Amino acid sequence: MDRGEYGTLAAQLEVGYTPFVAMLAPRGDRYVIENLFQGYVERGVLNQALFDLTRNDTGGNSSDVDVGLDRVELAESGGGIEYFTVTNQGDEEADLSGFTMQVQDPDTGEVDDSGGGVQISDAVRLAPGEQASIGSDADVVDADGREVAGVFSDGDSLTLRAGDQVALLDNGGAVVDTISI
Numbered sequence: 001m002d003r004g005e006y007g008t009l010a011a012q013l014e015v016g017y018t019p020f021v022a023m024l025a026p027r028g029d030r031y032v033i034e035n036l037f038q039g040y041v042e043r044g045v046l047n048q049a050l051f052d053l054t055r056n057d058t059g060g061n062s063s064d065v066d067v068g069l070d071r072v073e074l075a076e077s078g079g080g081i082e083y084f085t086v087t088n089q090g091d092e093e094a095d096l097s098g099f100t101m102q103v104q105d106p107d108t109g110e111v112d113d114s115g116g117g118v119q120i121s122d123a124v125r126l127a128p129g130e131q132a133s134i135g136s137d138a139d140v141v142d143a144d145g146r147e148v149a150g151v152f153s154d155g156d157s158l159t160l161r162a163g164d165q166v167a168l169l170d171n172g173g174a175v176v177d178t179i180s181i
Helices: 043-055
Strands: 020-027 030-038 067-074 081-088 100-104 118-120 131-135 150-153 165-169 175-180
Touching: 020 043, 030 043, 067 165, 067 175
Parallel strands: 131 150
Antiparallel strands: 020 030, 067 081, 081 131, 100 118, 100 165, 118 150, 165 175
16 A cells, blocks of 8 residues: 555455455565455354465565575585575566575464574575575585575574475565475
8 A cells, every 4th residue: 555545455445345354465566365255254264264375375475576495405414505596586686685594483484583594695696587596605516507606604503404494585684485495
């Protein structure tokens, strides 16, 4: 909504009668309506709809940058990250400078910064549709045989194991994408 439009959501959605529940999900740079409920709805129905909404892939839930986290490769020992691969899914160039990766609680969606994290320390820019890997060292080669486009710091501070979920955050701290290891 634009400034001064607070309270007009019902009119914008053409609500016929109340109560009315609209469940919105982020998709890139906009929100889409996932579910609409008019009139009285049983609590269990709403609970299930909310649960289903949290389990949907919302394509990066809060960042203006449309980058997908494609792969996270762990180091052979220690549980640190060897490299991770991202793809620019947007229509504009994406600058990954200052992006971080941290553990995310899969149940609550909360990012846990107490366990450390990695930060992209190089200037990595991706054109629309371009894919690149960012590694723990400049000599790392990804699974496709390509040298990494940049490096991240603090790779040893983030220890992961199979089943963990990590989030890629933009330089403002907004979640760009998540992936399970």
